[in-house]
Structures are given as C-alpha cells and as structure tokens.
Amino acid sequence: MANNTPQAVRGTQDIFGADAEAFAFVVETFERVRKLYRFRRAEMPVFEKTEVFSRPLGETTDVVAKEMYSFEDRGGESLTLRPEFTAGIARAFITDGWQQHAPLRLATHGPLFRYERPQKGRYRQFHQINAEILGAAEPQADVELLAMADQLLKELGIADGVTLQLNTLGDPDSRDAWRGALVDYFSAHKDALSEDSRDRLERNPLRILDSKDRGDIAIVADAPPIDDFLTRGARDFFAAVTHGLDAAGVAWTRNARLVRGFDYYRHTAFEFVTDRLGAQGTVLGGGRYDGLIETLGGQHTPSVGWAAGIERLAMLVGDLAEAGADVSVVVEDDGALDFGTGAVTLLRRNGFSADLFATGSPRKRFDKAVKAGGKTILALSMKDAAPQMRFKGEDAACEKISAILADYVKSAPDMK
C-alpha cells in the first residue's frame, strides 16, 4: 500500500494524539510561566543567512557546519535552517535596534533543524522552548532566568529526579588560565587518554571533562578545577548567582566539570539533568554568552539564556489523555439527523465541546459514543415522526444542556 507513497524524511516526526497533547501542554505551560516572569514574546525566522549561525561557532565551524541544514537560494546566497534560537535573536538584537529595550527578556519556541543521527529524544527537526535576557550583565539576570526554568519544570510536574547542575566558566582571563592548565594536565596524561579525547585535546580540550570513557573519567577526576583560576570578579559573580538561587529557593548542585565548548560563553553554565532519558539526559540547558553578540558585529552585550527540547520534556510529562467531549450527540435514527446537526452546533456555540455520531450502523452509534468517552450522551431517535431526546444518566450537565436546547426544541417544527 505504501509502496507508492513517499516516506517521511528521516528524523522528522508526526506528533499526534496523546503525544501531541503532552507537547501542547509543555508549550502552554511555558507560555504561562514566561508571562509570570515578564518575558516578552518573539517570533523569529526559521532560516537565516548561514553566517548568522556559522560565525559565532568560530574555528569549530568546520565540524559543526556538517550538522547544519544549509542550502543556496535562487540568488546563490547560502541560507541555513536555524539549528538554535540564540544566534538569530542576537542578529535581530543588532539589526532591529533592540538595544533600546535592554535589558530585554525574550521567550520563543518552535522548530529547529540539525543534520544528526536520530536517537531517543533527538530528531532532525525538533522543537525547543527558549528564554533569553539580553543586555544584562548582573548576576541577578542569571538568577531570574534559572528561577523561571525551575518553576517551569515544577509546573510541568517533572521536577522529581531532575537536578540543576551549575558551574562557572569564569571571565575570559579565568577561562584562558584554566584552559591552559587543562591542556598541560591532559597533555601530561596523553597516553592514558582515549583516542577520542586525544583528538579533543587538539580540537576542544574542555570537552574531555565530559567524556564517557571510563579511563578518561579517572583522569578527569584529578584535573585542575576552574576554582583555582577564577579571578576575584569571576568568583564574586558566581557567588552572587548561587546566593540568589538560594534566596529564590532554587535547588542546585555544583558540577565543576560542566562546560560549554564555545568561546563566547562566560561565567554561568547550567543544565537540568535527569537520569530517565538514557544518553540524552539534559532536559534544559544554557548559560551566559557575553561574547556572542560581538562576534556578529554588535556592541559588547552581556546576555544569558537557556533552551529546552519540547520532545524530551513531553516524554517526561508522559502521555496525556485526550479529553472526551462535554457532550456526545448520537443520531440513532437518520430522521433525526437535521435536528442533531442543529443541536450539536448550538451546544458548541454555548461553549460545550461536542461530537456528533451519525454515521455507520445506527444501532451501533450509541456504543461508539460510549467508547469515545464523552461526559454526557444525548441520544436522538424518532417517535411518531418526531425527534426524541434522551440523556444517559442524570446530572447537572444534562440540565444545562436541556436549558441550552430548550428554545431550539420549541422552534423545531416537528418536535413536541
């Protein structure tokens, strides 16, 4: 049957039913919480000039560009489907003059695209919710941003088993000193490192810290910690963030090995991690990216943000049952079809969700309605050429429905 039908593109997903309900629940909860924290809504383009995404990634572009969905448009310009929100928002901050709104709290959500091998909770087209505070150098911004994330996870009902892991990468001076010390340390243990990590030593030494290789983990345990290299300012900044989190009642744990691979990250880095999603344990992650907007040609603009995969959050939320209709109208006799059509429309106009069961074997329509899980069932049959209404059960809802339909029943020419 499907022989002649094109297949869905690898890594895409058709989200439906209970999964779609969980997805919508995540987005709706995000929208609600974002307003509580006074984040403003933004809608961003799904594609940008490739440079918007490639330039901030710097030297590693070569590796990362292979994971971007890039193409030339008819004018020969290289465009890319957004693999993240932040770069596009940073571009808009510059090109649209959003400096005037700083400090600017922004929230957005939607599809992102990465050319990667699909696995659990990871797709080529996936969806994220995203929050940023642009043009805010003070640690209080980090606290607010994290408090919002924390509240979101709690309101989604998935905070159990999820921990906030927090680290600092310091300012550029701290970070450079630490990085140098790590390179020295790992170079001294080069022979004991895994092949992957020897490679990382050249490309991106900080990444050795979250290697999954057993041997590497042992070496990493004795690696010099960032704390030994923090400048006074960096230390004070991190202390202000952690004190703020404590004051806000946000639980956190220090993970001194949590890193971000790109140079524009400064100070705070964090991930909300669960042990319930296999290899893809990060549920929400982000950090402070004070250096990003400069790489795109803007003024120095300290900013902090996070993103979270909606699919992964939805998996943790679990299946949400689709609600049954408030009323199921069953036309048990085709003679009552017009009456049923009018009745169901009237109910919907009065705010009742309603299904109409009027197809298939008339004798089985009632059973269908029962199975569909409607809260109240209104069965319509014919008696002496006139439609008859009958409710299943008797409760307050039936009375309301009767009241809504009372005038309609009187006006129906063949209703008694």
Add this chain to the structure above:
RNA sequence: GCGAUCGUAGCUCAGUUGGUUAGAGCGCCGGUUUGUGGUACCGGAGGUCGGGGGUUCGAGACCCCUCGAUCGCCCCA
C-alpha cells in the same frame, strides 16, 4: 560518520531446522442479539511479509545492497 538490534494486515504480534492457497487478537465495516444500552454471536474488507538483487526445485524465513526504526558512540550551538 561508526556499531548493535530490528522491519509480517490500521495497531500489537505469531509464523516451527526454507516446503502447499500467510495467521491470531484488537480495531474497522455490515448483520443478528440486547434496548438507559460500552454485551454476545455471525459475516466481511484489509498484506506483492520495508524496497531491490541473489542462492534454491521452492524464501516471510538464508546471503548482499538499500531505505527506515530503536539503542549506544562521535557531536551537541
């Protein structure tokens, strides 16, 4: 990009060491039964066994290629 496992009706699966016209449950459609009733019974539709090639007298079962899924590695903005 690499590795492992998997791919049979709409869904969940069974198909014995390769052997006749490919099965079940659920769902769907119709009929009978019941008639404030999610019951029971009967019947029906629906599969070129992911796709292509090969081995064989014979392949859903074996081999190769390909597409896809799942899990892990790499990567993770």
